[in-house]
Amino acid sequence: MALNQPTYTDTQVEAYLRRIAYPPAASDAKTLIEDIRQRVQSDALGTLSELQRWHLATVPWGNSALHYSQHHTISLHPDSLYEKIVERRLDGYCMESTGIFLIVLRSLGYCVYATGGRVSHATVTGVDNGLFLPFNHMLLIAIIGGAKYMVDVGFGNACATAPLPLEEGATATCIAPSEMRLIKETLAEFTDKSQKLWIYQTRHNPEGPWVPNIAFSEAEFLPQDFRVMNFSVSQEPSSWFTQAFVCVRMVLDPTGKEVIGQCIMSGKEVKRRIKGETEVLQVLENEEDRVKALAKYFDMHFRAGEVEGIRGLTSQLK
Known part of the structure; x- marks a missing residue:
């Protein structure tokens, strides 16, 4: 294993699987960890898709630590991620949610790495307008059977809901009727127009225009890269994440096989x-x-002290 690639213990992985309510398969496995390892061995891509769906449905994407805390900071340390997301059952923004997902996948034997x-x-x-912000998002690239897939569990309501093969024009349903795809393009601000990046796009329905969401390459980013990104996103006064609180989780159909809203x-x-129809649940x-x-x-x-932490912030509801 390369340097700077932490993993979780079997006990921690089992706790994570219970956290996301991951359903055990009908197999002869005696434990949850044996079951998941059997599934990874027999169908790595299918199991990855299942883990992604259940994670999205149970681990909210949000920035609560920047508002409901006394410290207003975010740690990407594996132990901090585990305590917050698994033990406390709280939310996480991209570098937290995708960060713990990366460690779990690596612990299960997947060949996977993070990129910015x-x-x-x-x-x-x-x-x-064809423009993109500085690096501020984490996503994963998983290698299965020699093929590469983009995997994301931390992009809010526009998040990919299944692994997308790194194939230009690869299109799939995101949340019906919306679709998602990958294309390769140069960025408007690039000097060398021969340089192209993967662009993750979505559209609300098959007749609508494609909207670019994320630009990324296949270059691996290291933990120290994300520490710099995390500091900027979570501490920069002009960062949207420091100004407003938001929370999103996906909704599965009763079978757990499809993200429907x-x-x-x-x-x-x-x-x-749900499938394009919006209902206000509470004001x-x-x-x-x-x-x-x-x-x-x-x-x-x-906790009471965490709730008190939002007092005086622009995000406080009064």
């Missing part, structure tokens, strides 16, 4: 969006409402 992505202006502003907390509303009047809603809809429970 640039989020598009179109994603942030809704206007596609999302539950979203943003601003003063909790919404559920939040104050912090008490939001804290209770986080427990009700996202199974996130904060």
Whole structure:
């Protein structure tokens, strides 16, 4: 194993699997860890797809540590990720959620590494001007049977819901009727136009325009790279993550085989969006409402001192 590649113990992986409510297969395995290892051996891609779905449905994408805490910081240390996401059952933004997913996959024997992505202006502003932000996103590349796949569990409501092969034009359903695909293009600001990156795109329906979301290469990023990115995203005063609180989790169909929608907390509303139809579940009047809603809809429970941490911030509901 290369340097700087931490793993979790079998006990920790089993706890993670229980955290995401991962369903055991009908097999002769005696333990959950034996079961998952059998599944990885027999169907690595299918098992990866299942793990991605269940993670998205149970681990909310959010930035609570920057608002509901006394320290307003985010740690990417493997032990901190495990305590927060598995033991405390809280949320995480991209470098937390995808970070723990990377360690779990590596612990299960997957050949997988992390790379950095640039989020598009179109994603942030809704206007596609062809430009992208600095590196501020983590995503994974898994190698299975000699083929490479983009894997992401930390991109909020536009997150890929299944592994996407690194094949230009590879298209799949994201959350019906929306679709997702990968293409290769140069960036408008590149001097050398022969340089091309993978661009993750989505569209609301098969008739709609494709919207660029993330630009990334196949170069591996190291933990020290993400420490720099994490500091910028979580501490820069102009960072959107420091200004507003948001929480998103995916919704599965009753069989657990398809992502059919999302539950979203943003601003003063909790919404559920199922296959393109949006329903407002609750309007939040104050912090008490939001804290209770986080427990009700996202199974996130904060301590008194953590709730007090949002007082005086621009994100506080008054």
